[in-house]
Amino acid sequence: MESPSHGGVFNKPTDKLVVKFTESVSFDRHLLAHDIDGSIAHAEMLHSIGVLTQEESEQIASELLKIRQEIEEETLKLSIDLEDIHMNVEQALIDRLGDLGRKLHTGRSRNDQVSTDMRMWVRNAIDHIDKCLYDVQRAFLSRCTKDADFIIPAYTHMQRAQPVLAAHYWLAFIEKFHRDRRRLASCRKRVNICSLGSAAVAGTSIPIDREMVAAKLGFESVARNSVDVSSDRDFVLETAFALTMIAEHLSAWAEEWIIWSTAEFNFLKLPEEFCTGSSIMPQKINPDVLELIRGKSARVIGNLQTLLVLMKGLPLAYNRDMQEDKPALFDSVRTVKDCLSLAALMIEQTELRREQIQKRLDTGYLDATSLMEFLIRRGTPQRQAHHAVGSLVRRAMDQQVRLEDLTLEEFKSVDASLDYTVYNVLGVKNAVEAFVSYGSTAPAEVQRQVKFWKERLSSSQS
Numbered sequence: 001m002e003s004p005s006h007g008g009v010f011n012k013p014t015d016k017l018v019v020k021f022t023e024s025v026s027f028d029r030h031l032l033a034h035d036i037d038g039s040i041a042h043a044e045m046l047h048s049i050g051v052l053t054q055e056e057s058e059q060i061a062s063e064l065l066k067i068r069q070e071i072e073e074e075t076l077k078l079s080i081d082l083e084d085i086h087m088n089v090e091q092a093l094i095d096r097l098g099d100l101g102r103k104l105h106t107g108r109s110r111n112d113q114v115s116t117d118m119r120m121w122v123r124n125a126i127d128h129i130d131k132c133l134y135d136v137q138r139a140f141l142s143r144c145t146k147d148a149d150f151i152i153p154a155y156t157h158m159q160r161a162q163p164v165l166a167a168h169y170w171l172a173f174i175e176k177f178h179r180d181r182r183r184l185a186s187c188r189k190r191v192n193i194c195s196l197g198s199a200a201v202a203g204t205s206i207p208i209d210r211e212m213v214a215a216k217l218g219f220e221s222v223a224r225n226s227v228d229v230s231s232d233r234d235f236v237l238e239t240a241f242a243l244t245m246i247a248e249h250l251s252a253w254a255e256e257w258i259i260w261s262t263a264e265f266n267f268l269k270l271p272e273e274f275c276t277g278s279s280i281m282p283q284k285i286n287p288d289v290l291e292l293i294r295g296k297s298a299r300v301i302g303n304l305q306t307l308l309v310l311m312k313g314l315p316l317a318y319n320r321d322m323q324e325d326k327p328a329l330f331d332s333v334r335t336v337k338d339c340l341s342l343a344a345l346m347i348e349q350t351e352l353r354r355e356q357i358q359k360r361l362d363t364g365y366l367d368a369t370s371l372m373e374f375l376i377r378r379g380t381p382q383r384q385a386h387h388a389v390g391s392l393v394r395r396a397m398d399q400q401v402r403l404e405d406l407t408l409e410e411f412k413s414v415d416a417s418l419d420y421t422v423y424n425v426l427g428v429k430n431a432v433e434a435f436v437s438y439g440s441t442a443p444a445e446v447q448r449q450v451k452f453w454k455e456r457l458s459s460s461q462s
Contacts, residue, residue, distance in 0.1 A: 024085075029078060030330055032068060035089055039104060040064055046104075046107070051107075067092045086117075109199045109200035112195045118326070119235060129243070129340065135340070136344045141170070141453055143166070147352060160363070180249060194217060196210065198225075200230065202226055210222045237307050243303075244300050253343070255294055257290055274290075274342070296339060299331065310324055365403055367425065372385045374422065388415060408422070
């Protein structure tokens with residue numbers, strides 16, 4: 001068996017330790033299907049320019065499909081002596097077709113071949129993750145209907161701030177994951193550029209048809225500069241960043257739900273199928289899935305850091321360092337997909353502990369801002385109204401009562417013109433109904449936003 005990657009310039013075989021150190025077939029085998037597709041398109045193009053006959057092109061395509069099936073079924077074993085999946089496929093083709101197999105690599109290099117395979121793999125990964133994000137959005141949207149009129153406390157600084165509709169809270173996550181989907185969609189445009197035919201670094205003197213290959217492989221355009229192609233992993237880093245943002249959003253969501261599921265909060269009842277017990281404490285129901293989603297975000301963040309450092313000082317054009325981009329990216333994609341799949345199921349099945357939340361809605365003076373704005377609407381300057389309501393909250397705190405439990409005389413102590421209409425903005429229900437601004441938790445506004453997302457996420461997955 002010859003080694004198509006070693007070349008005739010060498011007098012000595014590669015050291016076995018070097019073979020083991022430099023191999024990538026143990027992880028780049030994930031590119032198999034894309035390598036086969038790219039090679040078939042390349043063979044068809046070589047036929048179109050007269051390098052291969054139609055019969056030869058078809059024979060190569062047929063054998064490549066057989067090789068793919070045999071590798072997938074593990075009847076054809078991969079060898080680390082051949083470095084990577086690309087050389088394994090090529091050597092298998094040469095073993096079967098001889099000189100015809102040797103013709104396939106005409107007009108291309110492993111540099112542009114790997115880049116093209118990676119772009120196709122990333123493109124598919126983006127599409128898959130986008131579908132997972134869509135499922136998470138749909139899960140939150142279903143909660144908007146289920147919990148439509150229920151009020152929960154919103155927090156800032158982990159302190160109770162203002163009352164909001166639960167649907168408004170769920171919509172916040174839909175917005176976050178929408179931004180993630182837009183990032184991926186934007187990234188995909190820069191991924192979907194065909195590298196094949198750029199060859200090693202300078203292009204090729206063979207009159208290849210790069211546009212034909214790009215069209216066959218579903219690319220929107222062809223890369224313009226062969227030197228750039230050999231050095232470019234921007235699309236990998238950009239995808240890794242988009243994945244990191246998804247992981248960040250998932251981690252923040254998981255953290256909040258972990259807190260909300262504690263006995264101290266008791267806001268959520270998590271589905272038992274997504275929890276585990278303790279080896280020593282029989283009463284424990286631990287939110288392990290949420291904790292691992294939070295924990296696995298660290299791996300995704302770390303992978304981005306790995307890729308940034310990997311590429312930060314490489315001279316043009318290709319360097320073998322770039323082989324190490326794959327484990328980090330593959331791991332991030334796999335991790336984010338798994339986390340999103342579990343998140344969608346948990347969101348759908350988790351229950352709000354309505355009675356517990358309702359019992360404590362009146363604590364924290366969630367209606368204080370509504371009272372302040374009531375004074376502002378009556379002509380009181382904002383800072384003066386803020387101070388006045390602050391003094392009323394202190395009075396209520398000292399008496400251990402709600403704002404709505406204060407007497408009219410106490411309200412008049414800060415504004416003599418106040419009458420019983422002040423009670424119309426007190427209490428969480430009145431406070432929620434007082435909102436009017438676009439994007440707020442106003443019931444009518446929330447209904448509009450829910451309708452918007454139902455239409456947007458109905459069937460187009462946009």
